[in-house]
Amino acid sequence: MPGRALVAAIGAGAEEIGADALAEAFAVWGMFGLTVEDWKQMLGAAERGEGPPVALLRQHADVLAPVRWADDEELVRARTVLIGLRGFYGLYVLHGLVMPDTPAQAALRQRIDEWGMFPFLSHLISFSPSPVQFAESLSVCLGPLFDGLYEALVEQLARDPNIFRLPGDETGPVAFGERWMRTLREVSAEGSAGHSRTDDPAKRS
Structure with a gap:
């Protein structure tokens, strides 16, 4: 699917999929109008430590x-x-x-x-x-x-x-908002209770 090669590069590093594959992915989607060769040149420079990717992009393309x-x-x-x-x-x-x-x-x-x-x-x-x-x-x-x-x-x-409609509920956003507010209050109360237990010297001993 679109973006998979790019996401793989973010998660695992461009070296895991190869600079060529990444360059082709960027070029296919017309990122900043750069060609495959443009991207290969820029990514190669980034790999060699010649500059941060954003700075190199601005050198190669008018963003x-x-x-x-x-x-x-x-x-x-x-x-x-x-x-x-x-x-x-x-x-x-x-x-x-x-x-x-x-x-x-x-x-x-x-x-x-x-x-x-x-x-x-x-x-x-x-x-x-x-x-x-x-x-x-x-x-x-x-x-x-x-x-x-x-x-x-x-x-x-x-x-x-x-x-914003919960399954089985016909009141729509009203019930949705009420449940959200109730959940937020419960989470806040749990957090406050946990904080109080931590601050109580008798609880910590």
């Missing part, structure tokens, strides 16, 4: 050029993709913060995992970006990889939009 070249329609689309991916990423992250799970949420996470794109969303998404960060993220979202992921997630959401 913001796609934004300058894009027309209004393309920029609006990239902004839509970026904002949409922020929302999907937020759902994924909140699942790890005791937010109640639902089949619709699980299906969206599965799509992201199938594409192997969660690590990349973690690098891409910034909820309070600087102007430069926003422009760089917009540039990436002009390409087919993140646009395709966004479309896949929108399609999945259309199939099952009940992301």
